[in-house]
Amino acid sequence: MRKPHKELKAEILAEAGRLVDGEGARALSARRLAAAAGCSVGTLYNLFEHLDGVVRGLNRETMLRLAETLASADPGDAAPRTDRLEALGRAYLAYGLAHPARWELLFRYRLETPPEAVPGELSALLSLLRRVAGPEPSDEALIALWAAVHGIVELAVARRLPNAAEGAEGRMIALVIEAGIRGIAEAG
Amino acid sequence: MRKPHKELKAEILAEAGRLVDGEGARALSARRLAAAAGCSVGTLYNLFEHLDGVVRGLNRETMLRLAETLASADPGDAAPRTDRLEALGRAYLAYGLAHPARWELLFRYRLETPPEAVPGELSALLSLLRRVAGPEPSDEALIALWAAVHGIVELAVARRLPNAAEGAEGRMIALVIEAGIRGIAEAG
DNA sequence: TTCGATTTTGAACGGCGTTCAAATATTGAA
C-alpha cells in the first residue's frame, strides 16, 4: 500500500520493457520482473491478473510507438501515394529489425490470443494506412496490403527469409506495394 | 537397448505429431512426449539432443506434407499461371487453417532460430513455386510473392486479421497474387 | 559365463506461471 497503483503499474511496464529490450522476450518472467520492479510476484499478480496482462500492456505501448514511427516516416501529402506507402512499409521493416524482441512479443511470442480478439492496437496503424492510401481502396484491400508487407517483415525479423541479398527486403516491399496499389486501382 | 534408434526416433516423432495435433503446440513437452512414446526423458535426450530437435523433425515432416498438399492443388500446366499460383495460395491458407498447431510450431512457437539458419525445408515449397511461376521472375520476386501470401495466411491462422468478412482471406490472396504477378511481369 | 560397452533410467537442478494463507500497512470511527 505504498504507491498509487497507476504509478506502480507504469513502473512495472517500464521495467518489463527494459527487460525485453535488454535481454530478449524470453527474459520476461514474473520473478525477474518482480525483482526488477522491486516488488513481489504476488503484487504483480494483484495488478495484472496474469503475466499476459503485462505483455498486453507492453504491446499496446509498442504498437503506439510503431504507429508514431510510421507516421513520422510519411513524406506527407505532397508526395505520390505509392512513395508514401513505400516509406511506411520501409519504416515498418526498419522498426521490426531495430526492435526484434518487441516485435517478437507483438507477433510471435507468448500470445495466448483468445481466439476471438484482434489486438485493438492495430487500429492506430490501420487508420494511418487509410489516411495515406485515400478513401478508394476497400478495407479488405487495405488490410491485404498491410498483411502482405507484414509477411515480408515478419519473415525478415525472424530471419526466415531465404536468399536475402543486400537490401532485398526493401525491394520486396517496394515490389509488393507498387504492384498492390496498381492492382487495387485497377480492380477495386 | 531395445529398438533400433531409427525406429524409436520415428515412433517418437509420430507420437509428438499426435500430441501436437490433438492438444496443441503447447502440449509438446519432454515428459509428456516420453510418456506417450513409452520411454524416459533421458532416452529422449539421447536421441534428440534437445527438444528442439524433435520440433525440427516434426517441422520437416510438416513442411513436406505442406509441399505435397500444394503440389496436388496445382491445376496443372494447362491452366493460366495466375490461376495456378492462386490455387497454391489458397491451398497454403487452407493448410494453415486446417492445422493451426502444426503451423504454429512451424512459424511461431518455440523456434530457437539459430539466427543464421533458414529452415532448409522451405526449399521444397520454393522450388514448387518456381516450377509454377516459370523462369522469368527473379528469386527475389518469387520470395516476395511467397512472403506476401505468407503474411496473409500467418495473420489469418493467428486470428489477427481484423475485419475478416466471409472468405476475405481468399480474396486477399487472390488480390496479392494477381497484382504481384502483373507487377513482376511489368517490372522484372 | 564373464566383462566391457552401450543404453536406459529416474532423481535432481533451477526456473517457470500461478495461488493463497498469513503478515503487514492503512484507514476511519470512537
Added chain:
DNA sequence: TTCAATATTTGAACGCCGTTCAAAATCGAA
C-alpha cells in the same frame, strides 16, 4: 489516540518445464 476493519504485500508452495547425470540395466563378444 486507540483500535477494529479493510486493503495490500509477501513469500512459500504447487505442479509444470527443459536439461543433466550417476547409477542401474542390458547387450555383444570372448
